[in-house]
Amino acid sequence: MKVNNEKSLRSFWPARHSTATGWRRPINKRVATTILFVFFIFLALFIVGCFDTYIFRVFSTPAPKKSEFPCTTGNLTQTCPEDYPSIHIPTNPSTVTCPSYFQWIHEDLRPWKETGITSDMIERARPTAHFRLVIVNGKAYVEKYTQSIQTRDKFTLWGILQLLRWYPGRLPDLELMFDCGDRPVVRSSDFQGPNASPPPLFRYCSDHQSLDIVFPDWSFWGWAEINVRPWKNVLKDIKEGNSRTKWKDRVPYAYWKGNPYVDPTRQDLLKCNVSDQNDWNARLYVQDWEQESKQGFKQSNLQDQCTHRYKIYIEGWAWSVSEKYILACDSMTLYVRPRYYDFYIRGMLPLQHYWPIRDDAKCSSLKFSVEWGNNHTQQAQAIGEAASNFIQEDLKMDYVYDYMYHILNEYAKLLKYKPRIPPGAVELCSESMACAVNGVQGKFMRESMVVYPSDTNPCTMPPPYDPSALAEFLNRKDTSIRQVEMWENEYWQKSK
Template sequence: MVDSVKDRSNFRLVIVKGKVYVTEHVKAIQTRDVFTLWGILQLVRRYPGMLPDLELMFDCSDKPVIKSSDYPGPNATVPPPLFRYCGDQWTMDIVFPDWSFWGWAELNIKPWERILKELKEGNERTKWMEREPFAYWKGNPFVSLARQDLIKCNVSDQQDWNARLFVQDWNQEIKQGFKQSNLASQCTYRYKIYIEGSAWSVSEKYILACDSVALLVRPHYYDFFTRSLQPVHHYWPIRDDDKCRSIKFAVDWGNNHKQKARAIGKTASEFIQEELKMDYVYDYMFHLLNEYAKLLKFKPEIPEGAVEYCSETMACRAEGLVKKFMMESMVKSPSITSPCSMPPYEPQVLEGFVRRQTNGIKQVETWEKKYWDGVSEN
């Protein structure tokens, strides 16, 4: 069953008796596979001897591919397990933390622990009330139609939708030494827009950590932590079919309810600082791999031709920013505490949580409609 997704994966990873073995299939985009494997090795260093024997396939590309519709009903065959960074309601891929938690060398994005500290310091430099009272976004609009549609909301001589949108030219940024892409220096607007690219975007956690009100254009994908977020508590929902008017309403509402808006931004950044610290990222990985291993119907064995991976040899071979970020994110010693416990939620608790999410989005849409109806009457 695991072998059935070999052609869709970048690598096979096997853990036997606490050692990690890898068979590479197809090189991933940039160093996604390198830092994903590095992260798993750090988990092994953090909890030595505590991970069970297991075997998995990992796809480092963006979009989930194991369609639920191919496995309908209770009598369907078991879907093949494939790990990746995001999922959606139509697929069954297994969601795992993305590579950037350990660094994104190509874009000079530092490991998560360091970025968290810098973002916290950046938040202190520019208080919410002192920030630009507009919605900010900077990125590559050419990776999706949704982002190209967003760019139409930029300020012009004819219209101001309260949005300040900037195209990120990464080729130019690389040439200039990443002078304009420091994440901790981009927390200068009261509102920051999150919008998906070809699928989910790595940028979401950095936006949520900024103390700004995160304006989330209705996402179609989720990563491993975003389903914990509640609208009007951690973020403000933006319609995906009427982005400009939705953004203008959100900013107008926030500027007219400054204390409430500031509280939303603060709640999100506290969630990121406390609930998404690396301790819990590793614990999520630990529990996910343990629960996954329980489902295997075979005894994992070292595949022929597999290469044993360890932190020392990976870091030794690395160069430049890749090596620098590896050294920064290396787990120096085993954890002195056990992984956090993850008791299962009762179905009614999960149902109530999802219901609150749905009701929160509907409430905002009701406020928004009333606002624009009033504008039309005037």
């Protein structure tokens, strides 16, 4: 049996392994072969793993943060660079639902939901537009028509360019007209019936009789003329200012500071200032911007103006940029009944985020509101803090970009044609706009420039309002305002 086994083994292995001392070598070779086989398997897995990791990193991780403003790297011709990512896949996909005021995007675009938007409609928005914006393949092209007030158009375009850097390659092709003026011009009464085709026109505010599409204003990236920094920095400054003085230790009066000469309603407000004859619980100050400019805006720091328990918001010629700065203080905002609205205020509620003030009886209304607040300090403080929290959280810069993204994305879905670059348009990018700008404008552009893409997706759009839910929401606001007016009436009846 042993001989047969040996013959069998010899037939399988070469003669050199048939010695008595060599019987272990075939076993070593088999082990070695097995080890080699396993080694190559691990090597292959390692190579594949490295390749997968490389691909994952290339397409998923954030682009490297650029520590320098691009104009400092020798881009003297202000040409648009090719090194910034044209697309970026976030590693932290967002599942956060957008704040409730995003629902108004659906309402603002509703006039074109059935008909869509044609190139002819857009052309009819041109008479008052300051510029035409076209986005094709993720790049911005602009055709300017008239000069806007101050640098509104410049910083609005700058903000849109930062959006393209925040979400590179995410916006579809689109074309729009933008009016940087104060008051809306597309009257809804001029476009009635199922075949109405109003011109879509973007601007900073609108009212309930107009169809203008609201969009974040230029000051989110800085208001150079009055030295107001970009919003991201202002939010931090005001938050720090809020912490300096506790609410109960603040001056127990209503505070307002601004230019009263832009509209009669503000001049009417000045009648409520303290005098030898009356004290309406208001402390009002005229802001001389020319004099303030000469003094270096030392008395205009927004973080230094959260010193009173109550702050007054009142419109000027139209809606006022000051709204968000006032609401950001922990002070209870006394909100004089407005005519206009911007993109976020429709998500705020009277008695929850602000206290409504009558426009036709400002002084008596202010007097009562301060009396009520000083007698209900916990409730008044809670209203002020709710507004401040709303502004700090729901209006932070990330959500401003998300709002811009969603309204432009929803708007682009309505276009009935493929946008093309107009012959007279020029390509814009951050470098071509900012490299030649010095002074405060250049400083604010450097502060507000997006230097790397967002590593999260935009927040998730809430669905449109159900008609009954919208009616209930609006009724709730009206009921709160009527409640306050009833309290006022009772207060003054008792006083008499």
